Amino acid sequence: MRLKFVPRRRISVLSSLAVIATFTTASILLQASSAAALIVSSRTLRPTFHGTSHSKNTMRLFSENNDKLKDTTSTEASDANDDFEPKTWNPLRLMVMKLGFTELRWTSPLNYEKREGVYNCAYCGIDLFDSDGKYDSGSGWPSFWRSTKDGNVQYKREWDGRLECLCGNQKCSAHLGHVFLDGPLPGSVPRSILSEAPRGDPRGAREDGYLPRFCVNGAALRFQEWESKKQE
Numbered sequence: 231m232r233l234k235f236v237p238r239r240r241i242s243v244l245s246s247l248a249v250i251a252t253f254t255t256a257s258i259l260l261q262a263s264s265a266a267a268l269i270v271s272s273r274t275l276r277p278t279f280h281g282t283s284h285s286k287n288t289m290r291l292f293s294e295n296n297d298k299l300k301d302t303t304s305t306e307a308s309d310a311n312d313d314f315e316p317k318t319w320n321p322l323r324l325m326v327m328k329l330g331f332t333e334l335r336w337t338s339p340l341n342y343e344k345r346e347g348v349y350n351c352a353y354c355g356i357d358l359f360d361s362d363g364k365y366d367s368g369s370g371w372p373s374f375w376r377s378t379k380d381g382n383v384q385y386k387r388e389w390d391g392r393l394e395c396l397c398g399n400q401k402c403s404a405h406l407g408h409v410f411l412d413g414p415l416p417g418s419v420p421r422s423i424l425s426e427a428p429r430g431d432p433r434g435a436r437e438d439g440y441l442p443r444f445c446v447n448g449a450a451l452r453f454q455e456w457e458s459k460k461q462e
């Protein structure tokens with residue numbers, strides 16, 4: 231029997247084709263099996279995942295949280311739109327007005343302020359005192375014997391008996407200082423200004439007794455000069 235001679239070159243080509251065919255077939259089978267496995271797994275897993283009470287509860291929880299978040303956001307938004315925004319973030323002012331600290335005496339420039347104008351709350355901006363009621367008490371803190379109008383300053387008796395004065399704006403209620411009944415005598419201040427003094431200002435029992443002394447932290451005040459007086 232004579233063996234048929236097959237050239238070496240043809241053998242290498244044939245073997246290469248066989249290898250490629252094998253790999254292609256294997257690849258197709260592998261992809262087909264992967265696809266089948268994916269279809270089977272998706273059909274079995276999907277109903278299980280969506281059908282559990284856990285997933286339903288989770289969805290409800292998310293839903294409730296979202297509703298709560300919406301509620302909170304709307305509440306905060308309404309508060310924010312409630313026309314109050316602090317007018318200062320100065321650390322000294324905040325320490326005095328929100329934590330009740332007392333500034334060092336003689337340190338406030340407003341202690342030496344002589345111009346005519348109004349002293350507004352540094353936190354909310356309402357007018358609290360003015361130059362008509364300012365006087366030099368010698369205490370080292372800006373001092374006034376009257377406030378501007380009823381309700382703009384409120385009072386609170388402290389544990390040690392001192393009378394605290396605070397901003398009368400209920401949304402602010404910043405600490406201002408204290409009131410003592412050792413201010414000037416009524417005869418030493420202009421009668422017209424005295425007659426216009428708010429009836430809510432603290433007074434002693436005697437009508438001719440000492441007027442109040444509002445001992446106020448300068449850090450709680452912002453001075454604004456009266457334009458009309460400035461032009462005169």
Ligand SMILES: [Zn+2]
Nearest residue numbers: 351354397402
């Ligand atoms: Zn205020």
